[in-house]
Amino acid sequence: MKRSLQFTLIICALCVLARPGFPAQDASPVIAAAAILEKIDQNAVPGSKIMVAAMTIHGRRADRTIKSKSWIEGDDKAFTEYLDPPREKGIKMLKLGDQLWTYTPATDRIIGISGNLLRQSVMGSDLSYEDMMENRKWSDIYEAVEDGEETMLARPCLILRLTARVENVAYHQRRIWVDKDRWLVLKEERYGKSGRLLKTFEVTDVRQFEGRWIQTRALFRDVLKEGNGTEFVIESVDFDAQIPEVVFSKASLRK
Numbered sequence: 001m002k003r004s005l006q007f008t009l010i011i012c013a014l015c016v017l018a019r020p021g022f023p024a025q026d027a028s029p030v031i032a033a034a035a036i037l038e039k040i041d042q043n044a045v046p047g048s049k050i051m052v053a054a055m056t057i058h059g060r061r062a063d064r065t066i067k068s069k070s071w072i073e074g075d076d077k078a079f080t081e082y083l084d085p086p087r088e089k090g091i092k093m094l095k096l097g098d099q100l101w102t103y104t105p106a107t108d109r110i111i112g113i114s115g116n117l118l119r120q121s122v123m124g125s126d127l128s129y130e131d132m133m134e135n136r137k138w139s140d141i142y143e144a145v146e147d148g149e150e151t152m153l154a155r156p157c158l159i160l161r162l163t164a165r166v167e168n169v170a171y172h173q174r175r176i177w178v179d180k181d182r183w184l185v186l187k188e189e190r191y192g193k194s195g196r197l198l199k200t201f202e203v204t205d206v207r208q209f210e211g212r213w214i215q216t217r218a219l220f221r222d223v224l225k226e227g228n229g230t231e232f233v234i235e236s237v238d239f240d241a242q243i244p245e246v247v248f249s250k251a252s253l254r255k
Contacts, residue, residue: 033144033160039183040176041137048073050241051234052083057125058228066123071241075135077248088123092253100133103253110253125230126199126222130170138174141166147175152186153206155179171198182206182213197223209237 049072056065067084078095082088090105100113113120118130138144142162150157157177164172173195177187188201205217214234221229246252 033146034139036158036160036178036183037139037142037144037162040178040185041139043183047239048241048243050238050243052236054233054235055123055125056231056233057123058231059124060226064124071243071247073243073248079247079252082123094248094250094253095133096248097135098133100129101250101253108254110250126220126225126227127230128222131199134170138162141169142174150177152177152179153203155181155186157186179206184213184215186215199223200229210239212239 051070051072052067053070054065054067056063065085066082066088068080068082070078070080072078076095076097078093080093082091092103094101094103100118101110102113103110113129118133119128121127122129122132141164143165144160144162147159147161150159156179158180160176160178162174162176171190172193173191175189175191176185178185184203184206185201186203186206189197190199190201192198200221200223201218203215203218205215206213207216208214209216214237216234217231219229219231
């Protein structure tokens with residue numbers, strides 16, 4: 001995830017997991033927080049990929065798993081089709097830059113998602129459309145300071161506290177745990193301008209695909225919402241895939 005998972009998963013959350021890290025290397029020297037952000041941002045330019053992923057919503061009373069396939073190019077283009085269960089099968093989403101559309105076969109309607117609709121939940125998950133639409137480099141919008149070290153998934157991590165230097169951001173502050181060797185974000189806390197914790201994100205598995213380290217499983221949680229969070233799992237990923245340009249068009253939503 002640039003954050004690499006900032007998951008690229010479901011277009012997204014989807015767009016939150018498969019941002020590849022660098023190959024393993026020797027323990028890194030201490031570097032400035034701003035330079036660390038730059039390294040994380042470098043991981044957020046993943047080229048093209050095709051992914052199959054699952055999103056499990058751990059509700060207050062029951063769990064629900066939704067499978068999807070996504071075609072993704074950079075941070076600006078993503079097309080997702082939901083495969084299962086039958087209730088969600090055929091629903092599609094298209095992201096082009098800062099524009100987002102959804103298509104529902106039951107109504108045969110294409111709907112643009114903007115304004116207040118961006119704050120709504122995606123398929124009842126802990127992820128909002130606004131979360132999915134994030135595509136700016138962190139180094140462009142946040143100031144970073146080091147905030148200690150901790151071990152996550154048996155990996156030494158640097159902790160950074162990020163504070164927004166621009167106004168139009170969903171989260172005024174973030175606290176991130178960064179793998180010191182692979183420059184992958186393994187944990188994140190997102191805060192509002194008041195300092196209130198709003199959402200958390202924690203990676204539970206990291207694997208290599210085609211020689212690249214990516215976060216393949218993570219739990220995303222809206223702390224203001226009932227339930228036990230939403231788990232994202234990447235089942236397969238094809239990097240540097242050749243994707244026809246027509247995939248990233250509104251015409252593909254009805255195909």
